[in-house]
Amino acid sequence: MQNAIERWKSLIDARAQQMDAAYAEIGSSSADYWNRRAQGYHRATRARTASDPFFQKLSQIVIPDTTVLDVGAGTGRFTLALAPLVRQVIAVEPNAAMLSYLEQEASAQGLANISTVPTTWQDAPSDIQADIVICSHVLYPIREVDTFLAKLSAAARQSCYLYMRALHFDAFTAPLWQHFHGDARQQQPGYIDALAVLYEMGIYANVDIVKTPGSMRFPSLDIAVEELAEHLILLQDEATRTELHELLASWLVKRDGMLAIPADEMVSAIIWWTPQHT
Numbered sequence: 001m002q003n004a005i006e007r008w009k010s011l012i013d014a015r016a017q018q019m020d021a022a023y024a025e026i027g028s029s030s031a032d033y034w035n036r037r038a039q040g041y042h043r044a045t046r047a048r049t050a051s052d053p054f055f056q057k058l059s060q061i062v063i064p065d066t067t068v069l070d071v072g073a074g075t076g077r078f079t080l081a082l083a084p085l086v087r088q089v090i091a092v093e094p095n096a097a098m099l100s101y102l103e104q105e106a107s108a109q110g111l112a113n114i115s116t117v118p119t120t121w122q123d124a125p126s127d128i129q130a131d132i133v134i135c136s137h138v139l140y141p142i143r144e145v146d147t148f149l150a151k152l153s154a155a156a157r158q159s160c161y162l163y164m165r166a167l168h169f170d171a172f173t174a175p176l177w178q179h180f181h182g183d184a185r186q187q188q189p190g191y192i193d194a195l196a197v198l199y200e201m202g203i204y205a206n207v208d209i210v211k212t213p214g215s216m217r218f219p220s221l222d223i224a225v226e227e228l229a230e231h232l233i234l235l236q237d238e239a240t241r242t243e244l245h246e247l248l249a250s251w252l253v254k255r256d257g258m259l260a261i262p263a264d265e266m267v268s269a270i271i272w273w274t275p276q277h278t
Contacts, residue, residue: 004196005146008189012143015186022181022233049081053210054136054163054270061159062086062132069130069155071121072138076102076114083111092117092124121148129155136163140188145197153203153275160275164191166209166267169216169231173261176247177232180240191269198273205273211265217258224248224259 023029049055055078062068066086070079073091075098083089083106091114093099099118106114117124121135122144133156142148152160170177170185177185191207198205218224225245234240252259 004193004200008145008193008197009143011187011189011193012141015188016141018183018186019233026233026235028233048213049077052212053208053268054078054134054161055081057208057270058082058132058134058161059085066132067130069128069133071124071133071135071152071155073102073116074098074136076105078134078136079114080105080109080111083109083114086113088113088115088130090115090117090128090130092119092121092128094118094120094123121151126151126154129157131158132156132161133159134161134163137165139164139194140168145189145194146201149194149198149201149203153273154277156275158274160273162191162194162269162271164194164269164271166190166192166269169261172216172263173228173232176228176244176251179247180232180234180244191271195269195271198271203273205271208270210268210270212268214260214263214266217255217260218252219258221245221249221252221259224252 019030058068058078059082062082062085064085064087068079068082068086068089070082070089070091073079073093074095076091079089079091079102091099091102093102093116096118099116102114103116117128121138133152135152139145139148139162167190168188170187174185177183195205195207218227222245225241225248228248229236229241229244232244234244248259251262253262254260
């Protein structure tokens with residue numbers, strides 16, 4: 001019987017093997033995936049931060065003297081929202097395209113209390129610390145999850161907060177994957193898998209289950225085709241794009257002036273704990 005950490009790694013390995021095979025089929029790779037997705041990610045996440053349950057919880061906890069470490073800050077969704085409320089935010093983000101959106105927004109908003117660390121969390125200096133450590137939707141592809149979580153815990157003077165999905169977007173797009181690739185989509189780990197790993201590490205974390213509006217939205221059908229072709233690892237030829245265009249035209253729904261996947265809400269979890277430093 002697999003333990004929690006072994007199960008996590010088996011999920012990561014199965015998904016990576018499937019994705020590598022799909023990329024090989026089209027002569028591409030995932031090396032610059034987030035460079036290609038940065039703009040769409042920034043658009044999808046920036047609009048609803050104030051009403052997001054993760055931000056609402058954090059905003060009730062921080063005080064003006066709090067320091068925050070945002071691991072895997074992306075385009076700065078929570079870094080930018082928390083900065084006006086705290087003394088300092090340290091944003092760790094390895095992707096240059098993502099980080100450029102964060103830095104541009106910080107400059108435009110006149111936020112001078114944000115510092116950035118352009119590296120992965122695994123390669124970040126081990127002496128980085130803050131009162132509160134947050135990590136939103138980052139863990140899913142991390143194979144050495146116990147090492148990653150232990151480093152998060154060591155960096156927190158007061159508490160750690162993870163934000164993770166119960167069900168991934170892949171669960172909704174799985175029929176499209178099956179249609180084009182002919183096999184079932186290998187799913188990523190979810191919050192319940194992270195909770196089991198933490199338990200196995202001797203960390204007995206708290207959990208809030210929350211619901212948010214589906215964030216996979218597109219301003220036009222053409223952009224939906226472009227972004228979902230990337231998401232589904234499809235060949236960017238005219239025949240494939242035309243086929244995907246026809247499928248999406250009948251599948252996506254109109255919501256608030258955008259096109260969205262047919263899911264009214266996404267279920268996620270806020271996981272938090274107080275590290276026991278010795």
